[in-house]
Amino acid sequence: MPGAPLLSPFPVPGWDTQAATPQALSTAGGLLVPHDGEPVADVRDRPDRWARLTLVAGAVRRGLPVLAWGTGAALAGRVLGARVQPGGPAGDWAEVPRGAEVQAWQGEVPLLWRTGRVTAWAGAKLPDPLKADFLAGLPGATARTPGTPLEALGGEAALRALLADFYARARADTLLGPVFGAHVTDWDAHLDHVTAFWVTLLGGAPLWRGNLNRVHAGLGVRGPHLERWLELFGEAARAHLPPEAAALILARAGAMGARLGPPRGGRGNGPHPGRVP
Incomplete structure (x- = not known):
């Protein structure tokens, strides 16, 4: 054919x-x-x-x-x-x-x-x-x-590489590192879980089911945390993706941050044992 x-x-x-x-x-x-x-x-x-x-x-x-x-x-x-x-x-x-x-x-x-x-x-x-x-x-x-946004990024393998890079940056960060360290003990499982979330969000197979706000409730995340999260996520995206693909996933990340985040300097929530993004 x-x-x-x-x-x-x-x-x-x-x-x-x-x-x-x-x-x-x-x-x-x-x-x-x-x-x-x-x-x-x-x-x-x-x-x-x-x-x-x-x-x-x-x-x-x-x-x-x-x-x-x-x-x-x-x-x-x-x-x-x-x-x-x-x-x-x-x-x-x-x-x-x-x-x-x-x-x-x-x-x-x-x-x-x-x-x-x-x-x-x-x-x-x-x-x-x-x-x-x-x-x-x-x-x-x-x-x-x-095609789906996931395909525009290069598929699940490209997405996973981006996320692995982001978490390496976040764990070494003075602001985000302690937050992740307090809530994540199995990093391989966490990467699997978050990859499933992004695959679903970007139009791939429906691998993740849950309530985003409920998962993040009570983690003590404040406005500066989310701003730093987006900054490091942007660095990882631009390091792994072409400009158009990076812009696509950063737009999704920004929208997600707007849903989750308190205003800059906001009070946030107390500690919670759930997963962090």
């Missing part, structure tokens, strides 16, 4: 594919999400799975044809808001996404379902007729919808 390659996160025997990256979605003809046997229901400590979810979400947002099977079908279901359960025909499996048409069941598991341009098969091995049907339906040129 000239000019519109079929993408896959890893090579699949019998398929002619190219490596799937967030950047490649803009010129792709479709996306495969093959079975890999990895978890889907719980990916809190798996940045690689977050990246895969973000990739699938980007394809769905762009209106690309997506063929997913096995745990790939569970990933597609999760992206579409379905609950994921363990112990299906190929490991984790997704319940029926809202609006999807189920065409085959295996017990309680929706074995084959379709919605929009997504086709999902819960089994670990994809039937040949489904492969042929998918290939026959691939257009020479696929209508595109705009």
Whole structure:
């Protein structure tokens, strides 16, 4: 299919594919999400799975044809808001996404379902007729919808590198360092949690659920803390991103700070054991 390659996160025997990256979605003809046997229901400590979810979400947002099977079908279901359960025909499996048409069941598991341009098969091995049907339906040129802000930043990997740099700066800072030191004990878990928040905020997979104001209530954060937070975040963003991408994420950060922050010199709140941004 000239000019519109079929993408896959890893090579699949019998398929002619190219490596799937967030950047490649803009010129792709479709996306495969093959079975890999990895978890889907719980990916809190798996940045690689977050990246895969973000990739699938980007394809769905762009209106690309997506063929997913096995745990790939569970990933597609999760992206579409379905609950994921363990112990299906190929490991984790997704319940029926809202609006999807189920065409085959295996017990309680929706074995084959379709919605929009997504086709999902819960089994670990994809039937040949489904492969042929998918290939026959691939257009020479696929209508595109705009990509997500996360894609504009370069995807989850670029975002995570930015956040790691920011936290290195913040931990060494005389104003912010003590705040983080008082509330964060596991920095790897904290980076995972905050990456999930930003992935969700920037239009990627819905990995974070919570109330931003409630999470930060009572942390003792005052106006000067937020100003310094934005200053260091800006330094990290400009160090890792092109100017337009840095401006994009800094606009989001500024809006978030406006929601959270008391006025300059404001009283703030007392200590609280919750996570800090």
